[in-house]
Amino acid sequence: MKKSHRLDKIPPYLFVKIEEKKAQLLKDGVDVIDFGIGDPDLPTPKHIFDKMHEVLESPEAGQYPTSKGEFSFRQAVANWYKKRFNVTLDPATEVCALIGSKEGLAHLPLAFIDPGDIALIPDPSYPVYKICTTLAGGEPYLLPLTAKNNFLADLANIPKDIIKKAKLLYVNYPNNPTGAVADKDYLTKCVKFCQENNILLVSDLAYSEMGYDGYFPHSILEIPGAKDVTIEFHSLSKTYNMTGWRIGMAVGNSEAISALATIKSNIDSGAFKAIQMAGAAALTGPQDCVADNNKIFAERRNVLYDGLTSLGFKFLKPQATFYMWVPVPKAETSASFTEKLLEKCGILVVPGSGYGSSGEGYVRFAITLPKERIAEAIGRLKEAGITG
Ligand code: MLT
Numbered sequence: 001m002k003k004s005h006r007l008d009k010i011p012p013y014l015f016v017k018i019e020e021k022k023a024q025l026l027k028d029g030v031d032v033i034d035f036g037i038g039d040p041d042l043p044t045p046k047h048i049f050d051k052m053h054e055v056l057e058s059p060e061a062g063q064y065p066t067s068k069g070e071f072s073f074r075q076a077v078a079n080w081y082k083k084r085f086n087v088t089l090d091p092a093t094e095v096c097a098l099i100g101s102k103e104g105l106a107h108l109p110l111a112f113i114d115p116g117d118i119a120l121i122p123d124p125s126y127p128v129y130k131i132c133t134t135l136a137g138g139e140p141y142l143l144p145l146t147a148k149n150n151f152l153a154d155l156a157n158i159p160k161d162i163i164k165k166a167k168l169l170y171v172n173y174p175n176n177p178t179g180a181v182a183d184k185d186y187l188t189k190c191v192k193f194c195q196e197n198n199i200l201l202v203s204d205l206a207y208s209e210m211g212y213d214g215y216f217p218h219s220i221l222e223i224p225g226a227k228d229v230t231i232e233f234h235s236l237s238k239t240y241n242m243t244g245w246r247i248g249m250a251v252g253n254s255e256a257i258s259a260l261a262t263i264k265s266n267i268d269s270g271a272f273k274a275i276q277m278a279g280a281a282a283l284t285g286p287q288d289c290v291a292d293n294n295k296i297f298a299e300r301r302n303v304l305y306d307g308l309t310s311l312g313f314k315f316l317k318p319q320a321t322f323y324m325w326v327p328v329p330k331a332e333t334s335a336s337f338t339e340k341l342l343e344k345c346g347i348l349v350v351p352g353s354g355y356g357s358s359g360e361g362y363v364r365f366a367i368t369l370p371k372e373r374i375a376e377a378i379g380r381l382k383e384a385g386i387t388g
Pocket of ligand 1: 366
């Protein structure tokens, strides 16, 4: 079989390897405490399921959706953006439904990147940005996110010749995997940089609803003029515990939305209509489920943070996301520490290096498990004598 050279350039997806490893451990009888993938363990709220059931009864439910999304879903997205961020979107031209934000992020480079073009990508970051830039023939130029720069990419340090060839700048706050947040000043700098250099700003806002201690993350589209240069990706996955439903949205600049929709219409036929309707119900229905989730995640965050810091690990308590970005002990690497936690404690974390070379020296914990299990994990670490 002769496969494409393209395939040689990409690894298997990070979580494929991790899931295989977990499956093997479970088979071997290990009681794995899983801090791996960011997949909420809490249920999708009932009113969303009810809407899905209702739509399933209708004769058109099984017919082709439009790949750009049903108008009622796009309208629900526009209304939600208005209410949540005071951002006005035209549902006809500035909103596109996605089969999860990963799908849209993966297809976007096909619309903007030609061979040799550069995408400016934070490192560490969600692997899809880099891999799909590469699949489109482009070259990722990595912007290190470090504790020293508060996990905010330093745009002033990008060489001029790189900027010239750059077509996309990816920004993701609240950030996966670091849990870092960005204030409006930083986001404004990103907008200005893209305006000055004719670059499309790609904002991944998947974690905007997971803020704690009174912190409410911003959409970049709140910044005056941002819509001229920005496409923003969002997802219902984390907000409403809907990872498996695969429903998200791209919003913002109409030319960018139209370019993405053209790619999509040639590849997929859109998200299942009943899921779009259930998604609209999520966005327009009662939002107390979001606050209830955040209360649970904040409690879990406290248990993990207090436990890890009591063991000598030093890092900032995240204000958003359900991730904790924890430096590994001095003698360890991301991979060796991940291995040690699994072997000695049955604790599964993600090696920071899986998100890029600047993630070396860290592991990521996702707090997608009950606080009792988190406390149990801290107990196992103590018993194994693991300290920061
Ligand atoms: C993560 O855990 O980093 C992501 O949520 C997983 C994914 O979307 O593939």
